Amino acid sequence: DAGVTQSPTHLIKTRGQQVTLRCSPKSGHDTVSWYQQALGQGPQFIFQYYEEEERQRGNFPDRFSGHQFPNYSSELNVNALLLGDSALYLCASSLGDPFLPLDGYTFGSGTRLTVV
Amino acid sequence: AQKVTQAQTEISVVEKEDVTLDCVYETRDTTYYLFWYKQPPSGELVFLIRRNSFDEQNEISGRYSWNFQKSTSSFNFTITASQVVDSAVYFCALSGYGNEKLTFGTGTRLTIIP
Numbered sequence: 001d002a003g004v005t006q007s008p009t010h011l012i013k014t015r016g017q018q019v020t021l022r023c024s025p026k027s028g029h030d031t032v033s034w035y036q037q038a039l040g041q042g043p044q045f046i047f048q049y050y051e052e053e054e055r056q057r058g059n060f061p062d063r064f065s066g067h068q069f070p071n072y073s074s075e076l077n078v079n080a081l082l083l084g085d086s087a088l089y090l091c092a093s094s095l096g097d098p099f100l101p102l103d104g105y106t107f108g109s110g111t112r113l114t115v116v
Numbered sequence: 117a118q119k120v121t122q123a124q125t126e127i128s129v130v131e132k133e134d135v136t137l138d139c140v141y142e143t144r145d146t147t148y149y150l151f152w153y154k155q156p157p158s159g160e161l162v163f164l165i166r167r168n169s170f171d172e173q174n175e176i177s178g179r180y181s182w183n184f185q186k187s188t189s190s191f192n193f194t195i196t197a198s199q200v201v202d203s204a205v206y207f208c209a210l211s212g213y214g215n216e217k218l219t220f221g222t223g224t225r226l227t228i229i230p
Contacts, residue, residue: 033217033218035218040222041222041223042120042207042209042220042221042222042223043161043207043218043220044220045217045218045219048217056216056217058217088159090159090161092161092218103163103166104149104151104163104166105163105218106163107153107160107161107162107163108160109158109159109160110159110160112159
């Protein structure tokens with residue numbers, strides 16, 4: 001049973017460019033959340049997608065946008081990249097049921113984005 | 117607003133010693149979840165435990181145990197007889213009831229010295 005898959009693993013972009021990160025949720029999961037983890041910090045919630053709609057959003061600017069597809073996979077887009085956007089971007093999947101299953105959220109290994 | 121504090125930035129212990137990782141949280145919710153995750157160098161967050169706010173029973177899983185005390189808003193994690201494979205960054209996290217966002221602490225880097 002495949003867990004959460006993220007691509008690419010590593011990415012280097014130039015300041016001002018745009019980037020798209022991809023996530024395939026764990027089999028059976030329908031909800032995808034994205035987190036940003038700066039070096040030495042805990043992950044920070046960006047947003048969550050359920051039924052192809054953004055359901056919750058953290059304190060991130062509009063440069064951060066996302067999408068969820070009918071097969072539950074998701075993309076995270078970041079426009080006008082800043083040096084401060086350099087981080088590990090983690091995707092987590094879960095079931096949309098309000099009563100969270102025992103194992104909660106399943107995380108992928110992340111995409112390491114470096115902005116130069 | 118929710119907040120999780122992990123005051124211990126780094127801990128080093130010699131293999132086979134016991135070690136406790138502290139976690140203190142703040143929330144206005146009456147029902148919530150608490151989590152511990154392990155992050156090895158590969159980057160993936162590995163789920164260790166989820167606790168419901170209404171269940172204060174402590175839990176043991178092999179060498180791992182968790183002490184949840186609602187009165188002090190703490191959810192501490194103890195590794196007994198530590199092993200080198202336990203070396204990682206450990207995160208405590210909090211969420212509202214349901215599919216709510218996770219609020220993480222800043223993590224504790226645990227190094228087990230052979």
